[in-house]
Amino acid sequence: MLPHPFSRGVFICAPPIHVGRHADAGEMEAARADLENTLNRITEEADLLMAPDKF
C-alpha cells in the first residue's frame, strides 16, 4: 500500500500477544489465530478511520 503525499495517515497499535514458553500445539495455534484476527481488525479499523469523507 502506497499512501499519497499530503494525505492523512494513522498508525494503530494493538495490545501485545504473549506465547508461553511451554505452550503446546493448541495454544500456539490459538496465538497464531489471535495475531491474525488482531492484525485484520486493526487494519480494517485504520482503513475505516481513514475513509474519505462522503460529504
Added chain:
Amino acid sequence: MKNGFLNSLLTRVAPFLGSLVIRFLRLSMRIKYENFGVLRGLLKDGNIILAFWHGRLLMMPYSYMGMGGRGLTVLVSLHRDGELISRTVGHFNIKSVRGSTTRGWVSGIKGLLRSIEGKRDVAITPDGPKGPTQKAQMGIIQIARSTGLPIVPVTFSASKKKFLRAGTGSCSPIRSQGAYSFAPLRFT
C-alpha cells in the same frame, strides 16, 4: 557485464531513492498514532516482536522510530526484492536478517535470535512476501515461544492510497527476474 554493473548500481540507488520517498511521504502527511502507549511501555520494560502485514510495510519505520526502542532488526526474504527492502530500511538505521518460512528459515531464525540476544527488537511480517495475504504463519509464534517476548501488532492506513499489487505478486516471473526500477515501492 554491462547489465551486471547497471544492476548493482540500481541495487544501491533505488533503495536510497526509496528511502527519500518514504521520508517525503512522512513529512508531507498528517499522521496520528493510536494506542502507541502500549508500545512505548513495553519498550521501556524490554524487547518486543513487532508484527505487521506485508501489505502495510512501507511506512513502518515510523511505527518504531521515536518510541524509545533500542534498535530494530527486521526479517527480510531471500528474494531479490528482499535485497532492495533490506537496503532501503538500512537508511532508517534498521538492520535486517535474510530468510523466511519458505526459504532460508534456519539462517533467518538464527539471525533474529542473535539480534534478540543482543537486546534488539525484531520485526516480522507474519504473512511473508509470498502470502497468502493477511494469513499469519506459525514462524512468529515459534520465535515468541522460544524467546518469551511479546508480539506487538501494528498497522497503518492513509486517507488516500494505492494498492500496488496483489499481495502474492511476488510469484510473478516479471518480479522475480527483477524489473528493478520501482521495486522498493512495490510493496502492496
